[in-house]
Amino acid sequence: MIRKMSHASIYVIDQHSAEEFYINKLGFEQRMKIPIGKNTFWLTVSPKEQPELEITLMPIQNGEMFDSNTADQISTLVKNGTFGFGVFECKNIYATYQELKEKGVEFTKEPTEEFYGIEAMFKDDSGNWFSLTQFKEPEK
Amino acid sequence: MKQKMYKYKQIVEAKLFIDDHYADPINLNQIADSAHYSKFHFIRLFKLAFGKSPHQYLREVRIHNACRLLIQGMTVTEACYEVGFDSVPSFTHLFKKCMGSSPQRFKLKQKRKLEMVEKKPFQFIPNCFIQNHRLKNSNFQ
Numbered sequence: 001m002i003r004k005m006s007h008a009s010i011y012v013i014d015q016h017s018a019e020e021f022y023i024n025k026l027g028f029e030q031r032m033k034i035p036i037g038k039n040t041f042w043l044t045v046s047p048k049e050q051p052e053l054e055i056t057l058m059p060i061q062n063g064e065m066f067d068s069n070t071a072d073q074i075s076t077l078v079k080n081g082t083f084g085f086g087v088f089e090c091k092n093i094y095a096t097y098q099e100l101k102e103k104g105v106e107f108t109k110e111p112t113e114e115f116y117g118i119e120a121m122f123k124d125d126s127g128n129w130f131s132l133t134q135f136k137e138p139e140k
Numbered sequence: 141m142k143q144k145m146y147k148y149k150q151i152v153e154a155k156l157f158i159d160d161h162y163a164d165p166i167n168l169n170q171i172a173d174s175a176h177y178s179k180f181h182f183i184r185l186f187k188l189a190f191g192k193s194p195h196q197y198l199r200e201v202r203i204h205n206a207c208r209l210l211i212q213g214m215t216v217t218e219a220c221y222e223v224g225f226d227s228v229p230s231f232t233h234l235f236k237k238c239m240g241s242s243p244q245r246f247k248l249k250q251k252r253k254l255e256m257v258e259k260k261p262f263q264f265i266p267n268c269f270i271q272n273h274r275l276k277n278s279n280f281q
Contacts, residue, residue, distance in 0.1 A: 007266060034261045042265050056269070094141075095148040095189035102152060111141060 007044070009056040010085050011078050013126040015043055018057045021125040025103045026088075028055070037061075047088065079127045086130060093118045093134035100132075150175035151189050154182070158194065162201040163224045168194050203238045206231070210247040211254075219243065 012018035016039075022028045028045040031054045036042050040061060044054035060075050062068045077083065090096040093111045097120050101107065108129065109121035117135040124130070154171045171194065172182035186194045202223040209219040220231040220243075235243045257264055 007269075032257075032264055034257055034264060036261075036265075042261075042269075091191045092148070092189045094144045095152055098145055098148050098152040099155065102156060111144075 005053060007054050007056055008086070009058045010124070010128055011060050011074055011083070011126070012057045012124070012128075013060065013075060013078060015039075015041060015057055015059045017125050019043060019045075022055070022057065025100065025105055081123060081127045081129055083127075084129045084131070088130055088132050090132060090134055093120060093132065096132060096134075148185070148189050150177065151182070151185050154186065154194065155190060155197065158198050158201060162198060162205060163222060165224065166198060168198070199234060200238070203235055206235065206243065207239070207246065210243055211250045216243040216247070 010018075019030070019033075022045045023030060026047075028047055029051070031044040031046050031051070032042055033044075034042040040059050043057045045057065046053055046055065060066065060071050060078065062071045066074065097107065097111050100122065105122050107120055107122045109119070111118050111120045111134075114133075117133050119131055119133045121129055121131055154175050157171060158166065168182075169179055172179045175182055177185065183193050186192075186197070190197060192200070202225060205223045206219045206225075209222055210216070214222065216232070217228055220228050225231040225234075232243055235246070239246055241249070262270060
């Protein structure tokens with residue numbers, strides 16, 4: 001039986017910039033930073049209230065990880081905003097939206113009422129998009 | 141929506157102020173005043189926005205930063221004063237309550253972990269990633 005997810009990967013264009021974005025803008029915490037090559041790290045972060053999920057900020061590099069063609073293709077797709085990697089949950093979307101905007105996060109959708117809650121969408125510094133959602137309280 | 145945004149604008153600014161000035165003596169009454177809210181209303185809105193009172197949030201930010209400084213090698217006393225606490229015993233007590241161990245023990249545990257990461261880095265990376273990304277063939281030391 002699968003119990004839970006422990007690691008998920010996000011392809012990033014620049015690990016240093018992604019680290020700054022996820023930690024200083026989104027407020028995530030660093031879990032691991034291990035050098036695995038020239039200017040390349042095994043770099044994982046977690047939302048503060050979910051330390052058991054490590055999100056790997058995976059560099060797209062020619063060489064060991066990808067061949068040159070594949071790396072170029074993935075980089076282009078990421079930059080073009082092809083990949084949406086998930087939904088981040090928040091307690092109060094208006095406050096969270098306001099805070100992230102203040103910190104310079106680029107939103108592609110303002111908080112909007114949906115049938116499941118209130119949702120906004122933002123992009124990370126590489127171009128990956130995410131949903132930011134305040135889910136409806138379950139009816140009692 | 142704009143009304144709701146405006147409602148939280150000052151509260152978000154107060155949170156960001158705490159993020160930037162946690163190490164200074166922060167007077168939460170002054171923050172409430174500068175946000176043009178009564179103290180009661182300010183605390184209520186802050187809790188609505190972030191799920192905790194401004195005082196609880198300030199303590200958490202201080203403890204979080206103390207962890208960072210301890211990992212970087214500061215002594216418990218240095219970290220205590222650096223993040224804005226004014227008494228080592230009360231810092232130690234609060235740290236233990238939040239982190240489940242004393243600052244000294246936390247520091248030791250983190251030091252051992254860092255040493256292990258340095259000695260045996262592959263133990264901290266899932267093997268599937270090592271194989272799929274051929275890390276063992278890279279110039280990984």
